[in-house]
Amino acid sequence: MKKPRISPETLLVLERFFADPTAWRYGYDLSRETGLKSGTLYPILMRLEKYLLLEAQWVATEEGVPPRHTYRLTPTGLEMAKTVRAEARPRSLVREPAFGNG
Amino acid sequence: MLDVQIRQAATTLLDSAIRIAPSPTREWGHALRGELNYVEGSWAGTMWALGGASVMVKQAIVSLVVPSRAGHDMIPDGGLFARNPHVRRAALALGGACVLAALLFFGAPPFRQAFQVAMQPWLVMYRAATGNLQPGIAALARRAEKQHDAQGLAFCAVRARDAGEGARLAEEAVHLDATLTWVYAIIALAHPGFAHAGTWMGKLERWDPQNGLISLIQAETIVRTRFPHGVWAPPNPAADQAWSEAMAQAFAAPKFDDYFDKFTALNRQVVPRYRFYDPYEVESRWDAGLPDPVTAGCERFAILWIRAGQGLEAQGDLRGAREKYWAVARFGQLIDSQAHSQFERRNGAYLQSLAYRPLEALAKRQGDSAQATLFGYLAEKFNPLKDAPTGESAFGHFTSKRNAAVVEISGLMILVFSGLVLVAAFILIAGSRRGAEAGAQRDKPVATFVALTGALGMLFSAVTLYLTYRPYWYIFQSSVVNGERAQSLDLYELLNSAQMPPGVSPHGFMTLMEALVYSGSPGFLFYVWGGVTLLGVIGLILILLRHFLGRPHAHAP
Numbered sequence: 030m031k032k033p034r035i036s037p038e039t040l041l042v043l044e045r046f047f048a049d050p051t052a053w054r055y056g057y058d059l060s061r062e063t064g065l066k067s068g069t070l071y072p073i074l075m076r077l078e079k080y081l082l083l084e085a086q087w088v089a090t091e092e093g094v095p096p097r098h099t100y101r102l103t104p105t106g107l108e109m110a111k112t113v114r115a116e117a118r119p120r121s122l123v124r125e126p127a128f129g130n131g
Numbered sequence: 132m133l134d135v136q137i138r139q140a141a142t143t144l145l146d147s148a149i150r151i152a153p154s155p156t157r158e159w160g161h162a163l164r165g166e167l168n169y170v171e172g173s174w175a176g177t178m179w180a181l182g183g184a185s186v187m188v189k190q191a192i193v194s195l196v197v198p199s200r201a202g203h204d205m206i207p208d209g210g211l212f213a214r215n216p217h218v219r220r221a222a223l224a225l226g227g228a229c230v231l232a233a234l235l236f237f238g239a240p241p242f243r244q245a246f247q248v249a250m251q252p253w254l255v256m257y258r259a260a261t262g263n264l265q266p267g268i269a270a271l272a273r274r275a276e277k278q279h280d281a282q283g284l285a286f287c288a289v290r291a292r293d294a295g296e297g298a299r300l301a302e303e304a305v306h307l308d309a310t311l312t313w314v315y316a317i318i319a320l321a322h323p324g325f326a327h328a329g330t331w332m333g334k335l336e337r338w339d340p341q342n343g344l345i346s347l348i349q350a351e352t353i354v355r356t357r358f359p360h361g362v363w364a365p366p367n368p369a370a371d372q373a374w375s376e377a378m379a380q381a382f383a384a385p386k387f388d389d390y391f392d393k394f395t396a397l398n399r400q401v402v403p404r405y406r407f408y409d410p411y412e413v414e415s416r417w418d419a420g421l422p423d424p425v426t427a428g429c430e431r432f433a434i435l436w437i438r439a440g441q442g443l444e445a446q447g448d449l450r451g452a453r454e455k456y457w458a459v460a461r462f463g464q465l466i467d468s469q470a471h472s473q474f475e476r477r478n479g480a481y482l483q484s485l486a487y488r489p490l491e492a493l494a495k496r497q498g499d500s501a502q503a504t505l506f507g508y509l510a511e512k513f514n515p516l517k518d519a520p521t522g523e524s525a526f527g528h529f530t531s532k533r534n535a536a537v538v539e540i541s542g543l544m545i546l547v548f549s550g551l552v553l554v555a556a557f558i559l560i561a562g563s564r565r566g567a568e569a570g571a572q573r574d575k576p577v578a579t580f581v582a583l584t585g586a587l588g589m590l591f592s593a594v595t596l597y598l599t600y601r602p603y604w605y606i607f608q609s610s611v612v613n614g615e616r617a618q619s620l621d622l623y624e625l626l627n628s629a630q631m632p633p634g635v636s637p638h639g640f641m642t643l644m645e646a647l648v649y650s651g652s653p654g655f656l657f658y659v660w661g662g663v664t665l666l667g668v669i670g671l672i673l674i675l676l677r678h679f680l681g682r683p684h685a686h687a688p
Contacts, residue, residue: 055166055169056162056163056166057166057169057170057179060179066178066179066182067163067166067178067179067180067182067183067186068181068182068183068185068186069182071159071162071163071182071183071186072186074159075156075159085162094168095161095164095165095168096165097162097165097166097169098158098159098161098162098165098166
């Protein structure tokens with residue numbers, strides 16, 4: 030299957046999902062946790078959903094308030110997140126001495 | 132209270148953005164909208180809405196250019212103008228108003244002149260191809276002949292590029308009004324070596340006997356006989372003698388008049404009478420002053436005269452030497468005193484500077500220190516190097532050149548956008564005849580988008596053209612009506628630059644690298660504007676291709 034381009038921001042989002050893979054998450058919560066603005070976060074979510082790495086559903090809230098969209102990794106998304114994290118970690122380890130304190 | 136209003140504004144913004152988004156994206160817009168209720172703080176909410184709106188707008192634009200996999204997101208309600216027929220009608224009304232406003236500009240004479248200037252490079256090519264180089268002058272000459280208007284005929288005579296036609300019109304004009312005899316001098320100067328001009332010299336001498344200009348024309352005619360086909364003929368002492376005598380007569384003349392005042396007075400009468408506003412014909416080359424060969428002849432003779440004076444000085448004939456020097460200085464003063472252009476002024480200053488130095492040396496030799504100081508001061512004052520063009524004008528009056536590029540590109544853009552509007556109008560009209568067919572319904576949003584873009588571009592280009600050229604129209608007017616020449620050089624520079632297609636310098640096509648080196652130059656402007664325009668046109672073509680090639684095909688049941 031074709032993989033989406035994994036930018037540092039996408040990786041950040043995947044990290045948040047990976048922290049609790051089975052949990053449904055709201056967009057605003059993801060925005061606060063990752064520090065990404067809505068204009069950056071939502072194109073990432075849209076892309077992940079397009080590649081079937083993410084599933085979305087509407088959740089009804091209190092009456093008179095519009096429902097909320099929630100997101101969760103699909104099994105494919107979870108595998109992908111694992112792979113991407115594994116690939117990203119060695120690179121970051123190599124980089125660390127150059128930019129770290131030691 | 133303010134918080135509520137800010138949040139309402141943010142909600143409205145996001146709702147509006149969702150409306151223009153393509154249908155597959157709208158769900159995400161509603162997701163953003165849903166989350167907005169949970170964003171804490173009005174400022175944070177606004178930023179959230181702005182970010183979401185930017186996503187929706189980006190998707191709307193992308194959906195116009197890149198075909199979606201489904202290929203049907205424009206139907207039945209996708210796209211910027213397809214969702215709501217009222218929006219589409221409003222867009223078409225706005226486009227129509229823009230086109231009308233752009234066309235109304237053509238009612239204004241400054242705009243018509245500006246458009247003509249913008250089209251000049253292409254008009255020149257067209258006229259050269261058809262062999263009709265001066266259609267405006269030819270038409271005006273016919274009218275003047277019909278009305279027996281001597282001034283109209285003289286106006287055309289001095290501008291005719293064909294010397295024979297100019298001579299014919301001039302003869303007719305002078306026949307009707309003898310006070311126009313001066314036009315012979317203008318034609319003789321404009322067409323050096325024109326054989327028929329020899330028959331006018333006697334008439335000119337009788338009409339204006341003291342004018343040094345007539346002798347200068349005679350001298351130039353003699354020079355032309357020395358190299359009739361551009362090749363210098365063998366030495367001819369008789370011709371040299373005749374040339375020297377004619378030049379000496381010019382230098383000794385009590386007055387010098389290049390007839391520029393008469394020329395501008397003729398413009399003032401003829402231009403409004405015939406409403407002839409072609410700036411290229413009205414502001415003809417004569418405005419720049421005496422032709423170069425005549426100026427060069429004056430300078431050559433002045434140097435010969437100074438050398439002759441120095442020869443006399445060496446022989447001890449100080450009085451004879453002084454007369455030679457003074458003859459040069461006086462002629463320089465005459466030219467300077469009636470100069471109408473910086474070229475003439477520089478020519479007069481140069482002749483004076485040539486003479487004042489030897490006069491200074493002669494005064495010193497005679498022990499007259501006061502006179503020596505005076506001549507030294509005058510030599511310095513009329514030093515032509517002091518009046519040398521500054522860096523800016525050496526580059527060619529940069530502002531006018533840049534404005535020429537803006538005028539040319541704006542004019543071209545009016546044509547390009549008009550073409551887009553016509554194509555879109557054709558699609559819309561064809562679509563309306565096809566009624567409720569799916570294809571026709573699909574065409575409407577794209578055609579509306581193209582029509583609106585074309586109309587806005589047309590109006591923008593028209594406004595740019597008008598505002599850029601407007602100051603030059605006033606220069607043209609004050610030049611024609613009042614004979615005010617203060618800024619005529621700017622107009623001259625603009626007209627001169629606008630004769631070349633945009634991006635082309637008089638020395639050839641300016642490469643992109645040259646344009647970048649001289650960033651801010653007309654070439655740079657051309658490439659920047661040209662690039663932006665090209666991208667816009669490519670974008671529109673992509674939209675059209677996407678639309679017509681990506682339309683859904685009928686499937687078998």
